[in-house]
Amino acid sequence: MQPCPYCERHFRNKQAVRAHMKHCPLKYSGNMTNMEKMFLRFLKLLPRMMQENGKVTKKDVMRYLKISEETLEDLKVWMRKTGYLEIIKFIKKAISMERSGRQV
Numbered sequence: 001m002q003p004c005p006y007c008e009r010h011f012r013n014k015q016a017v018r019a020h021m022k023h024c025p026l027k028y029s030g031n032m033t034n035m036e037k038m039f040l041r042f043l044k045l046l047p048r049m050m051q052e053n054g055k056v057t058k059k060d061v062m063r064y065l066k067i068s069e070e071t072l073e074d075l076k077v078w079m080r081k082t083g084y085l086e087i088i089k090f091i092k093k094a095i096s097m098e099r100s101g102r103q104v
Contacts, residue, residue: 007041035078041065042075046088050095 001010002017006026011017021027026037045064049056062072079085 035075038065038075039084046091047095
């Protein structure tokens with residue numbers, strides 16, 4: 001498996017990575033802040049994290065994003081300030097409801 005150097009998504013081979021990189025949102029995010037990039041990576045990984053154990057723990061986020069606890073706290077503060085934390089809560093609720101067969 002070959003990872004994309006921007007979003008860390010894995011592909012079967014280098015050719016698949018090159019094809020993906022033509023449209024990778026993080027590759028063209030030159031004027032995005034580090035927090036915005038980290039938030040996009042978090043959004044990408046959220047469904048997979050919830051699928052594995054039904055909830056997302058601090059340890060899971062740190063492991064998946066490869067960040068320290070201090071950086072995670074900075075991300076949480078940033079998400080609260082920008083209002084993105086509410087989006088995360090909605091997404092987590094939608095995923096949970098989808099798994100239980102209810103409609104969002």
